[in-house]
Amino acid sequence: MRPLTEDESKVAFEKLANYIGKNLVHLVDRQDEPHCFRLHKGRVYYVSEASMRLGISVARPNLVSLGTCLGKFNKSGKFKLHITSLDYLAPYAKYKVWIKPNGEMPFLYGNHVLKAHLGRITEDTPEHQGVVIYNMSDVPLGFGVTARSTVDTRKLDPTSIIVFHQADVGEYLRDEDTLF
Amino acid sequence: MDVSDILASQASKNKSILVVEKDIPPDVDAGFLTVTDLNVIDKESYDHERETYLQSTARDSVQLLLSSLFSLPTLSSPEGPFAQLPTPTTQLPRAKPLPKPKPLTKWERFARAKGIHSQKRDKKVWDEERQAWVPRWGWKGKNKEEEAQWLHEVPANADADYDPAKDARVARKARAKQNERQHLQNLARGARHQLTATANYVVGTGVGAGMQTERKKEIDRTLATTRVSTASMGKFNRALEGEKKLRGVKRKFDPIERSVETEKSASLALIKKLGNDVRGSSKFKKDGDGDGKVLNVRKAVRFASGGRGAVSLALKTTTATQYGSDGKGKRKMQGKGNGRLRWLPTELYTH
The missing domain is CATH 2.30.130.10 (PUA domain)
Structure with missing residues (x-):
């Protein structure tokens, strides 16, 4: 598990922005609880800060999943959204x-x-x-x-x-x- | 008072200090001021009192070195006597690797193949007339003899303006020039040969391929250097079309345990930048969104339909033709256009 690099964030945000446009800000800047994006085994997870901090203590091979999987990066660096991201796309869809x-x-x-x-x-x-x-x-x-x-x-x-x-x-x- | 006993005892004491007795006499090299003690370490005393044992062996060796220094011939000087050190006897290993054999010239290779053993020519030759050794070439060289002679033989069929001295000089210059050319060719051949030898060793391919890979590697290396030779060390370079990622650059990731606040602000900045890009990039541009043309179709439609969109305009015309010119009353489903989402009559889509 690690934070996304700038290039990775750019690719992921562009893909998300294609569905929710400027509402992407609401995903990053949450009012209720701070959330962040984390990359683990090529998948991008949208995690609350609390569960991210809990997840830090789990070794990489043992960590199966955390938060909500938004999608994954393929080997050529493109980002593909998974159906699991629908929970976050649907409320903000343009x-x-x-x-x-x-x-x-x-x-x-x-x-x-x-x-x-x-x-x-x-x-x-x-x-x-x-x-x-x-x-x-x-x-x-x-x-x-x-x-x-x-x-x-x-x-x-x-x-x-x-x-x-x-x-x-x-x-x-x-x-x-x-x-x- | 008889002090001979005391002196004798003192002398014997001194002698026991001065004379070092070992099973194998240590090797003293006064030239390098070095003593090499090859005796076996006494394990018992080494284990029990290591410090004292080491000190005693070191003292013995130094004692040997000093006594050898005092036995050397000395030079007196204002600062006191100086011992003259002998030449070192210890063979030190060579600091540099052995020089590589020079590549053979074309002639040398030919001679070796044919088994020709030519003697090396002396630089000087015997001049019978002058009765002296003269240089073969150079200043007052033997090779200038022909053009410097006072009487020249002229062939019978020579032209009127034939100058034998000049002719000989031109021929000599031509020979020197040819030799220079051959020398350069030999150098080039040698360099090429060495290069392909190493390249072939690495790649294990033919001569041409080895050269080519070497050149390609060289170009790649230069390109990589130029890419990081900007003010920002290549960080803010504009990526060129089809440019490959630099190899051998380690990726650096942010720590996992950074505060989410800083991460958020970085993400928001990125989104903001992305938003600016969106305006410029064709990917995010909607159709008719002022793409360099005078008319911004999107804006015009919004203006003409009063913010209701293109479909409402189309509807207006159809309803007008179907239900008369007033165009009212049949559009209940469409609502009043403040929201974007509106019910559309399904017959439009389903025929």
Whole structure:
């Protein structure tokens, strides 16, 4: 476990900012309890200071996980968000997509969101923007990246992809072995 | 009073101090002021009284050295007598490695291959006319004899302006020049040979490949040096396209146990910087967000729709055409535009 270097923080923050924009400040500067980002075995954890201090005394090979895993760095230095970060992305998401009940299961099995399944979408969503995906009763299901801007989606046919799948809560079951 | 007994006893005492008796006589090298005692250490006394034992052996050795110094021939001087030290007998190891054999010249290699043993030419040659040894070349050299002679033989078919002295001089200069060229070539060949020998030893490849890897390594080394040769020791260099990370630079991490406050302020500063970058970088620029054009489409849409967005504008036109020109009353779902999120009529999306 160690703090992130400046380059690593930059990469991670850029990825998070793609979903929550300026609200990233609220993650760093928490009112309730100070939190920090820690890197352990290539994964970035969002930890409260208290549990981080407890975790210091655990030797690296023995430490499995601490706090909330936000994602991991791949070997080429890119940062990939895990579904576990949804708890922090959902409250601060800038752009949201709601999907209809008939589109929930396909999305939760790891498929992209089709136009036919689109319930509603935040206005002015640009292309290739990170969005959080909710069902119609406002339960966050995952997140993805928009394929088209809101304006462009109107012209598309119902089978075309609107949001590229990035992570969904189905991964808690599907990738149980590798996720944590 | 007879003091002979006292003197004798004193002398014997002194003698016992002055004469050192050992199983193997220690090796005294007065030239280096060194005594080497090869006797076996007496383990018992060494274990029991180490200090006294060491001191006694050291005293004996020093005694030997001093007595050898006093037996040396002396020089008297205003400061007192000086002993003349003999040349050292101990062989010291060489400080520098043995010189490497010089690379062979082209001729030497040829001669060795053919088994030619040429005698080394003397620098001087016997001049029969002058009856003296004269240098082969250089000042008053034998090689200038031809051009310096007072009478020249001229071939029958020579031109009218033929100058035999000048001709001989030009030929001599040409020979010197050729020799110089061959010498340089030999040097270059020798250097190349040595280089490839080491490179081949390391890499174990052909001659050309060894040269190439060596040159490449040299370039990499120079590049690495230049990258850290800025005022900030390379810290604030602008990263070039396709530039590789410097090798052999250790990563440094912040301590884990830093106060979260400082970490937070660093993160916030980074986010702020990131935010500034966001404005400039194309990655974070939204479409139509004033990308160098005169019209900022995004801003224009916001202005034209009264902050309701592009979709509301589109809706307005469709509703106007469908339901008449008033365009009112059919847009309950859209709300009044202070929030961003709005219900859109689903028929727009589902046909």
